[in-house]
Amino acid sequence: MAALYIHIPFCKTRCNYCDFYKSTSCAKTEDYIEALEREMEYRRGYFGDTPVDTVFFGGGTPSLLPPALLQRLIDKARSLWNLEEVSEITVEANPDDITEHYLDELARTDINRLSFGVQSFIDRDLKLLGRRHNAQQAVEAIRAAQAKGFGNISLDLIFGIPGMSLREWENNVLRAVILGVQHISAYCLTISDNTVFGDMAEAGTLIPASDEICEEQFMICHRILTDSGFCHYEISNYARGEEFRSLHNWAYWCGKTYLGLGPSAHSYDGDQRIYSVNNLEKYIDLAGTDRIYGREILSRIDKYNEYIMTALRTDYGIRRDALSERFGFKGLLYFEYCAGKFLRNGLIVREGNVYRIPPEKLMVSNSIISDLFYIEE
Structure with missing residues (x-):
């Protein structure tokens, strides 16, 4: 089996901790979709006869795109590769993008898994992180998706946030469990160069959580989730049963073939890693040619x-x-x-x-x- 990743680089704003490639302007959305379709055509032979088992829309903020555009890309993929056995199609979503109308449109697509970037259920943390939503919006978005029949929902949480107490983190994890989602990813905050947090840390205006606090918060999360019936199948990932593991990410960890589309996306075929230019304008201009790629041949x-x-x-x-x-x-x-x-x-x-x-x-x-x-x- 193989995996397909489609990068959607657009965000309304950049979070203070984020060092992923993205654009805060959606002005070139249609140009970008057309560029993606050209790249898909160019790489139509990539999988050979291998069926594609998972599709993942990551970002950026894929939920900024109308569901019809996401389905357009899925249909394009089906026209080029064998998606007959595809079992998981995921879209990452920001809670504040979710409306009843958006979920109605999403339910008409082939997408069957939602991944919400919640990060915290504490408004103070969300403001510090630079997130656009508040805690109540996160809860309402997940409950609305459940009410629309989405039965495979994941949410992301971040621990190691400066100023977060152990009790607050415990309550974050408990709230995620009570919401009844099928998958939880818990990541330790990384403070990277060339981010707002990186600049703040260098200036001494942001004091990172200590390693000891991060380790203690990790173990709190592990205890609560495993006691609640989640299986801890990867360092940062917990699933409410084998059937709710992220099959797409599992392909990465197992060394399966995967194809990444879009600026900064990576692909792996078992022998080499291919990576795309991390510039939206260059990608739009050159997608569908070999000029957007760099390569790394892996030795034994x-x-x-x-x-x-x-x-x-x-x-x-x-x-x-x-x-x-x-x-x-x-x-x-x-x-x-x-x-x-x-x-x-x-x-x-x-x-x-x-x-x-x-x-x-x-x-x-x-x-x-x-x-x-x-x-x-």
């Missing part, structure tokens, strides 16, 4: 390191047989040699044939994983 060592990184992010973990099948007995021996010290101090656990990072150590997983990489001397 690159593939090994990426497998280690993605597998240890998930509950699937690293299986000895899968590792040996992909990288030979030598690859297995190398991993087990490097993993030895982490097994001794409990940062990695082995359960039969499987190696995993225990939940209480996931917040330091990056340092663990990087020490397991194969370094060519």
Whole structure:
């Protein structure tokens, strides 16, 4: 199976923490849709005979587009690739874009999964983050979508927000559970360069939450969600049962083929990573040609390191047989040699044939994983 990602770069405003590529003007929406269609035609042979299992509209803010335009892109995709077995079509949405009319139109499309960028149910946090909605709008948008029959809804939350107490974070997670959504993604706030938060942190006007607070908030989230019946299947992701895992993101973590369309979008075919220019004007002018792409050819060592990184992010973990099948007995021996010290101090656990990072150590997983990489001397 394969995955299709379609980037919608438009936003009404830029959030204070966001470092994704986007445009705060929607003036070129039609030009952009036409450019996407040209790129789709240009890459029509990308999947070969492989069926596409998932489609994901990300951004940016896809919910700024009329549902009819999203369906137009889905129809275009169906005309070029095999979407007969597609099981999940997701659109990211901002709560303040959701109206009864918008949901009525959305229900007429093939979209069957909504992902709401809630981030917090505390208005103070939302204002600090630069979000356009308030907490009440988030609750009303989710309930309205449920009332319209959408039965696969995800919401995003952010922990590590400066000034958020442990009790406030606990209430955030509990409120998400009470809303009855099927999937919750909980991300630690990252303060990046070239963002409002990055500038504030450099100036000393924003004090990031400590690592200890972030770890404690992560474990609060993990406890509440697992006690509420959610399965923790990836560092930041929880699903209310196997059937509600994000199949699209799972394709990334499992190294499946995926195609990304639009400026700054990435694709992967098992051997190379292809990335598009992160400039809307250049993309519109040159879409449908090879001039918008850069490429990175992955070596065997690159593939090994990426497998280690993605597998240890998930509950699937690293299986000895899968590792040996992909990288030979030598690859297995190398991993087990490097993993030895982490097994001794409990940062990695082995359960039969499987190696995993225990939940209480996931917040330091990056340092663990990087020490397991194969370094060519």
